[in-house]
Amino acid sequence: MSLSLADVRQAATRIQPYVHRTPILTNSSFNQKVGAEVFLKCENFQKVGAFKFRGASNAVWSLSDEEAARGVATHSSGNHAQALALAAHMRGVAAYIVMPNNAPQVKKNAVAAYGGQITFCEPTLEARENALERIRRATGASVIHPYNDERVIAGQGTAALELLEDRPDLDAIIAPVGGGGLISGTALAATEIKRGIRVIAAEPQMADDAYRSMQAGEIVPSLNPKTVADGLLTSLGSLTFPIIQERVERVITVREESILEAMRFIWERAKIVVEPSAATALAALWEKKADLEESRVGVILSGGNVDLDKLPWQV
């Protein structure tokens, strides 16, 4: 692997003018409940409401002026699309976003509000990739993958960098795993900064491809995952998996009801809005599966984008 802590530090310097240094909150009720001292790194307070803005910003600001002038492109209907649109907007360049035509209106609106230029396509992977390739050829835009991109991984690692600057005494860090951009950046930064720190990935049982990949020693694709944590549906990437294999202690899988219970508990007690993907990391503590009692644990709350008209505990 060519990526190292130096890349994460460089990313931190590069994106510092554009991203929020998010606060770290604590909550004594949650600590009591899970039996650990927990430090919540609030990436739900990040711009666009998710850590994704770190990686997208690092990718956008890594481009030369000439490259940047041709714009950036991706296919995504989630937080990465909004993050890339805003990062490009802040650099004053175009962002071409391919979205399936059945994406929720609220997500289309959000991307458009950040100035993203949306191309709709049929909701299949093939259609998305074809549309993206057509845009790339026509515009010369740089394609920025949501996670399987070194610039993105290094950018996501800056959250853990800040967390350990503020709390150097942590014993462990937990982050959710979907495609692996956040957990690989986190693991890279944390294990280089602090020898012996435990880095743990949290994943829904109903989308346990990272767990199975670790068991198998090779990437096992995510097939028809069904979980409330809709940010964690994707499969690992060829760049993220080796870092995870090398630096992540284990993948903990959690039940759907634990995700919802932990999510609701944090809303009620810590008074913050977190999305199910973020609550997946909390659920690893909630289920007490990680041998973290009595430890100081950082949790990266990945985001806070939810539909307030359809809260997952209101069926």
Added chain:
Amino acid sequence: MSLSLADVRQAATRIQPYVHRTPILTNSSFNQKVGAEVFLKCENFQKVGAFKFRGASNAVWSLSDEEAARGVATHSSGNHAQALALAAHMRGVAAYIVMPNNAPQVKKNAVAAYGGQITFCEPTLEARENALERIRRATGASVIHPYNDERVIAGQGTAALELLEDRPDLDAIIAPVGGGGLISGTALAATEIKRGIRVIAAEPQMADDAYRSMQAGEIVPSLNPKTVADGLLTSLGSLTFPIIQERVERVITVREESILEAMRFIWERAKIVVEPSAATALAALWEKKADLEESRVGVILSGGNVDLDKLPWQV
């Protein structure tokens, strides 16, 4: 008035070991929406989820050991009851809480969870006062009024003290007004610390007794108020009103729909859970009634206690 900034400073020192120094958040979307630079003092992150814990703590820790040993008492079904129960618990003394027997189960549970000893009574003011008086006679407990008490007012003022320590450049501070404990403490602290700072009270149009009291020059009681901001139903007190008259520039009344719009906007964009009473202060900016465009404005987000099963925008 005998109360002064010195009392607020003393309160701050007294309660410092027990209360959270709450963070100040900013949100660029909200700033853009209201045309001001807004600093959100997050008392929704305070213990028990509301600023009330400051005043209750100051009252409890102002007692002599002998007084404290006899316990404290109040009648309340809201945040003050929880705050007093926890403050007493932290001092290791009894809290006797009189609640109407029709109080929501969730509030009864919360007070009980903090160790409060609940006495139920009929839901009339007379029944509550009689029950409280019986308890006082039987136990010798100190009665701590939710707002018409100098120790409580001084304690509530500590939020503004912290806010101005962190942001000495503020032009104005907005806080909601119910009984007036928070706004009078805020006004006392802010106008003494910074000559010329504007202190503005925000109140629901549907419960506009503070506005009418300011017009009339005397306390006008709150009669059958009907507002989503259920923390702002009470009338001003004999101790809070004179401070408000002297130090609060004006009372801004806001529409119910502004409260809900501002509340939802802050949940969605700032990712924090605030209750309608807190959103009332945001609504004063939302309606742009306060001549605060281009100003630096501190807003005291009074609390974040809501029923997540019944959000007010889901009717």
